[in-house]
Amino acid sequence: MMIQTVTVIGAGQMGSGIAQTLAQNGLQVTLYDIEQAAVTKGIATINSSLTRLAAKGNISEADRTQTIKSIIPSTDLICANRSDLIIEAAPENMTMKKALFEKLDRICQPNAILATNTSSLSITEIASATKRASRVIGMHFMNPVPIMPLVEIIKGLETSSNTYEKIKALTLTIKKTPIEVQDFPGFVSNRILMPMINEAIYTVYEGVAEPEAVDQVMKLGMNHPMGPLTLADFIGLDTCLAIMETLQAGFGDSKYRPCPLLRKYVQAGWLGRKAGRGFYVYSNEKG
Template structure:
């Protein structure tokens, strides 16, 4: 096993899924968040998920207890001091991540690898906030983490070959498929996906079709398992907007300009599934 003790920063949907995946593969995982309520929600989400797996016959009760036994939670970042790997899954804001990585650089041992689950931000820029850029790497899981097989592994400018190989090996242990990509805005997945979602939003904004029609065209005509607007609601419209802004700023190309309707929905607090309202109403 590549790593024994792992700390996951952020107990939201992505962080909880990463923690669950690590714990199931036998790693000792500490799930951290700054708020006790957030940690409690993350642990409750994991409990609920593994209970469903047992109910479906995809996990037995012994495996469930073993998974939960590998998991602990914390609101004390200093607890990351004994981790061999830290995976950050905090909100998609560069300043938040840079402050966090600077703290982790001071807290963690000198050989600890610091990975970020960022879906679009520069690994090189994040690594520059530490004194160990050779040990900083992108590990972009897909959502939902426990189901999706892909992990994009992104090298920063200074990421060492040894760090890359360790993270690649871990990805295989987790039952995922690692794909190496270079450090450009949006990497591969979101550089392709988000402009498609943004264009789908433009078709609604310009009155070409209603959300249901847009999704139906892409599902039935392009064989997509989920329409782009349903997917946007699932991802979170605030996350979609943040990624589009990263692409627009990073490339300076107008083709990445976020649709005004996307910006308006985020301003209104209509963020998709997590707020029960986005392009669809989830009440």
């Protein structure tokens, strides 16, 4: 059975991007969030993205209209029982994800696949909250989803080969590159990226250089398209902290200890671009 209908759980930046990408490639999508305001904002974000693409000539006006029509907004989790695949894009919190997957396991069709967009948490542990561990898998998209070509596909301890092959095929259908990785904390992308970001934060914390200088060194000296502190602000400093804590707990190695300055910024609500302030100040700064 080919995957044709998908419910995306979470209408934030990642969820809306996933929903847009799926709908642009011919799938019927339901975009769910617990709050109507979040769903409305998610649909508006998708519409704005598609409008920009149409204005640049990257898609036709007909494609833009059809993509929007292919996305059904919802605030009722029971909507997931109509889908072949559910992709969870909720906050990076194991307790929250396990509770959600336990509910989805009861709601969804027996053959439905439950995928998580977690960027660092154990697929095996998330799957343990269900009675369908063979049909639970990690599908880690990169941000911004409509642009970035990579999807890390992570098999849990009991994930079946059939489940993996279906998700790999879907990833190719939506014009992304699937990379299989094993179920270890941070997988590949964040196991490499986050310690680099954390070390960049340490260089600021220890007074080695200002944020602008750190980013310039990595852009001009290492040919990175974006400096690590700019990238941290884009990802969200709260997300960076959560991933570092997952790495530290998962490996028990002090090299993954989050920088105290990262903790301080998160405690202050300086979460990066989404909050208007992180290592840099943005025009949408709150307060």
